[in-house]
Amino acid sequence: MMLVATAFLVWGLGWVLNIWLARFGGRWVSLVSALVFGVTLLLVWELVVRGLGVSAVILPPPSAIAVRLADPAAQAILWGDFVQTFVKGALSGYVLGCGAGFLVAIATDRSPFLQAGLLPVGNFVAALPIIGMAPILVMWFGFDWESKAAIVVVMVFFPMLVNTVQGLTEASSMQRDLMRTYAASYWQTLLKLRLPAAAPFIFNGLKIATTLALIGAIVAEFFGSPTKGMGFRISTEVGRLSLDMVWAVIAVAALSGSAFYGGIALLEKATTFWHPSQRER
Numbered sequence: 001m002m003l004v005a006t007a008f009l010v011w012g013l014g015w016v017l018n019i020w021l022a023r024f025g026g027r028w029v030s031l032v033s034a035l036v037f038g039v040t041l042l043l044v045w046e047l048v049v050r051g052l053g054v055s056a057v058i059l060p061p062p063s064a065i066a067v068r069l070a071d072p073a074a075q076a077i078l079w080g081d082f083v084q085t086f087v088k089g090a091l092s093g094y095v096l097g098c099g100a101g102f103l104v105a106i107a108t109d110r111s112p113f114l115q116a117g118l119l120p121v122g123n124f125v126a127a128l129p130i131i132g133m134a135p136i137l138v139m140w141f142g143f144d145w146e147s148k149a150a151i152v153v154v155m156v157f158f159p160m161l162v163n164t165v166q167g168l169t170e171a172s173s174m175q176r177d178l179m180r181t182y183a184a185s186y187w188q189t190l191l192k193l194r195l196p197a198a199a200p201f202i203f204n205g206l207k208i209a210t211t212l213a214l215i216g217a218i219v220a221e222f223f224g225s226p227t228k229g230m231g232f233r234i235s236t237e238v239g240r241l242s243l244d245m246v247w248a249v250i251a252v253a254a255l256s257g258s259a260f261y262g263g264i265a266l267l268e269k270a271t272t273f274w275h276p277s278q279r280e281r
Contacts, residue, residue, distance in 0.1 A: 006047050084145060097152055
């Protein structure tokens with residue numbers, strides 16, 4: 001029980017340290033606080049699991065997961081799974097789905113018929129559970145990465161569509177009237193006024209789609225996959241009771257998903273630095 005008591009002490013120290021850091025301002029404080037919380041959580045996890053003698057089949061300690069991640073053989077397997085799931089399935093589906101959503105949003109903006117008919121359908125499709133669509137799309141497109149990309153396209157298309165359509169309405173009537181006084185065409189108004197005004201909404205859709213893309217690709221692999229992929233590895237290693245490998249896959253998925261989201265957020269900051277939403281940060 002000494003390790004469990006130490007875990008409570010570590011948690012208290014981390015709590016106090018974060019309270020102390022909260023007194024300071026600046027972006028670095030948020031980064032350091034997040035790092036302190038993460039390290040504290042891992043230490044508590046390690047101490048509690050070892051102190052209570054929890055079986056590695058139920059919950060392995062972080063040290064065992066780190067050893068698995070450091071194993072060259074496991075690294076080769078995880079790299080192959082990463083390429084299959086993230087690069088081929090999630091990223092290709094993300095590009096196709098978000099690109100299609102953006103283009104259809106432009107068409108919807110010009111068509112009252114699409115506004116009245118497509119957006120309600122989008123809300124309906126967005127509410128469909130992935131476990132209901134995945135088996136159908138796997139049967140249509142096969143067991144390789146193409147079916148995973150198709151599922152990702154379906155998942156990210158409508159969030160991107162809805163956010164872009166909403167963003168295109170952000171330009172005020174006074175701003176549109178000003179463009180008309182300049183004799184600007186529809187496309188000139190779209191490129192020089194409405195798309196810049198919609199940029200925060202477009203990037204919001206892109207950021208939402210980053211998490212949906214990876215989740216969709218991983219879950220889809222549970223319904224059929226070649227002998228590689230994050231979802232395939234999780235289901236296989238669970239059957240072998242190799243939970244340290246399962247958590248290693250989860251760690252890779254979490255890191256890659258966070259990096260993907262962070263990359264889009266940095267792109268948003270670099271692209272929309274002029275927008276009030278960015279200047280206030």
